[in-house]
Amino acid sequence: MIPTNLDECFNELLRELTDEEIKQFKAGSEDETVKYHCGLGIWLRNSWGLWQGSELAKWFNSIGIHHPDDMSGIILTSFWRHLHSKQVHLSDQVKFYQDYWLAQEPYIDGSITNFSVNFKFS
Secondary structure, three states: OOOOOHHHHHHHHHHHOOHHHHHHHHHOOHHHHHHHOOOHHHHHHHHOOOOOOOHHHHHHHHOOOOOHHHHHHHHHHHHHHHHOOOOOOHHHHHHHHHHHHHHHHHHHOOOOOOOOOOOOOO
């Protein structure tokens, strides 16, 4: 089943993941949820149709999240908080990703055209 909101995501993850996988996920810190971006995160993005406009993707769009990587990041962080009986603070997470994309606009729209990168090799 593809969830349609965050609470359904928690239920599906509890159903899909093994007890050992949940134990390992819970044992890490919140910051360590990023380690799951390329494993569990890919599975979430592909299986739950986050690239294909599923109902879950539409729900995320409705709260201002449009990139599937951001969607899976919110799911993973929120699931970790859920497992630890912490507040999800969804609006703070949404703002974090929106602020990130706002900061990228000068690079995306081409208004920053002259910049350099200096590499130092030892």
